[in-house]
Amino acid sequence: MTEARANGALTLRDATVADLPAVMIIENDSFTDPWSEQAYRDTLESEQAAMHVALNAAGEIVGHSVTYFAADEAELATIAVAASARRTGVGRGLLGHALLICEARGSRKLFLEVRESNAAARAMYVAAGFSPVGRRRAYYSLPTEDAVLMLREIGPAESPVGPVAGS
Ligand SMILES: CC(C)(COP(=O)(O)OP(=O)(O)OC[C@H]1O[C@@H](n2cnc3c(N)ncnc32)[C@H](O)[C@@H]1OP(=O)(O)O)[C@@H](O)C(=O)NCCC(=O)NCCS
Known part of the structure; x- marks a missing residue:
């Protein structure tokens, strides 16, 4: 899915190289072990990956996510939201968008790893x-910390964005 999708005041679209300076500010502010800009460039060139950005009403990038695809499974590899925009539904919007892309690409399961202490x-x-x-x-x-592995089934009879509706 390449077109932008509006979700309330939020716009969700595919990322481009031009987005990377803004993405890297959020990335470096969000993680003690951030991805490099080169890692994001590689992701943008991969057909097995989808990278999305969320833009606020002013058109500013306020979050990003990366999803990897392999056969009928997918992995949410990273997701981050600008500190100033947290708890306003941006993460939920990015996650819902990733689930829609998973469904469009035929993924039946979406996995992710998360730090055990990352309550948010x-x-x-x-x-x-x-x-x-x-x-x-x-x-x-x-x-050093354990990861919790989490799974979201993407069933044919179930809307992938059902649990994130209202965002
Ligand atoms: C985790 C993160 C992406 C959440 O993004 P966000 O835009 O703030 O999340 P949302 O506003 O969409 O919240 C969606 C729901 O998640 C839960 N949630 C989000 N932040 C929370 C917090 N600090 N405490 C408790 N619940 C939280 C709530 O259920 C929330 O719904 P609600 O606000 O209606 O109660 C954001 O905190 C972030 O970027 N953290 C740093 C990077 C990171 O940890 N990424 C995840 C790596 S696995």
């Missing part, structure tokens, strides 16, 4: 219909 992200994922299905010991560094 875990609450967002549970609210969007994800369940914990495993643990990866010492998956993260800076600081």
Whole structure:
């Protein structure tokens, strides 16, 4: 899906190289172990990945996400929202958009890993219909921490954006 999709005051669209300076500010502010700009450039060139940005009503980038695809499974590889825009539905909007793209590409499952201590992200994922299905010991560094593996089934009879409606 390449066209922009409006979600209330939020616009969700495919990312471009021109978005990377704004993305990197959010990235570096959001993670102790941020992705490099080159990692995002590689992602933009990959046919097995989709990168999206969320723009506020002023047209400013306020969040981004990356989803990887392999056969009928997908992985939400990263998602981040500008600190000044958090708790306003941007993360929910990006997640709902990723689920729509997963459905469009035929994914039946969306996996993700999240730091065990990341209560905000875990609450967002549970609210969007994800369940914990495993643990990866010492998956993260800076600081070393376990990852919780979470899964959202994308069933044919179920709208992928159902649990995130209202965003
Ligand atoms: C996690 C993150 C992406 C959430 O983005 P956000 O735009 O603030 O989330 P939303 O406003 O869409 O919130 C959606 C729901 O998630 C939950 N949630 C989000 N932040 C929360 C918090 N700080 N505490 C508790 N629940 C929270 C709530 O259920 C919320 O719904 P509600 O506001 O109606 O109660 C954001 O906090 C972030 O960028 N954190 C740093 C990067 C990060 O940790 N990324 C995830 C890596 S796995």
